[in-house]
Amino acid sequence: MKIATWNVNSVRARIGHLTRWLKEFAPDIVMLQELKCQTAEFPLLEIQAAGYQAEVVGQKTYNGVAILSKHKIENPIHALPGDHGDDHARYVEATVAGLRVASIYLPNGNPVGTDKFKFKLSFFDRLDRHARALLKSEQPAILAGDWNVCPTDQDVWDPVAMAKDALCQPESRAAFRKLVFQGWTDAIRTQHPDTRDYTYWDYFQNRFERDHGLRIDHLLLSPRVADRLVACGVDRTPRGWEKASDHTPAWVEIKD
C-alpha cells in the first residue's frame, strides 16, 4: 500500500497535475495541503472520477487540507484538538484501511519573534499532545504533511542562508524531535540517512533546476506502521511539470 503527502499550492490550479499523478503513481492514500479553496469549491468530481474518495477541510484563500483514498474513509476529525479559537484549516484525520492517517499543514511561522512564530510552536504543542494520545491508543497511524520544519541542516541546501528562518529555528527543530522521541519514525530520513531528499524548492532563481531545496514534507509512522515499512522516497517528477506546485510528493510503501 502506497501512502503519500503533497502540498499542491492550490488544488484548483493543480487539478490537472493531481489527477495525472494519481493515475501515474497510483497511491492508495494521499494527504494534501494548501488547497487554498473552500470545501464546497474542492474539485470533488475530478477526484472521484480518478477513483478516490475525499475528506476535505477547506477555507477561503489560505490553508486547506484533505485526505484522498481509494478505500473507505471513516470517523474523520476536522481540526487538531486543544484550541477552539483556531479557525485555520490545517488538520484532518481519519481511519482508512485500518490506519489512522492525518493530513497536517503546520504553520510556517515566519517571521521569527512574531505571533505567527508563537502560533507555530503552540500548534506543535497541541500536535505533540494529540500524537501522544494516538500512540497510546495503539492504532497503526501515520502523521503526514507539510511540517514547515527542516529537522537538521542536512535538510537544507544552504543552512547559513536559512539560519534565521522559522523552518530552521532550534525551537521548531526541538518540537519536531519531541514527536520523534515519542516513538514516531521519520520514514524517509530513517531509510535514507545520507541523502538530502528535498521536497520543496522555491519558485525564485530556478531553485529546482539547481536543486536548492528543503526537506519539509514528512511522513511519521507509529511503531506498528514502521514495522511494515517496505520503501519510501520523494517523487520529484511533478515538480518538473509546467506550472508546478513548489512542493513535490513524499511517499511510503507499507505491507498490507
Place this chain on the structure above:
DNA sequence: ATGGTCGGGCTCCGA
C-alpha cells in the same frame, strides 16, 4: 545585496 515568483483575489497577503 533583502531581490526573486507564485496563487488567490483584489490593488496586497502569505509562502
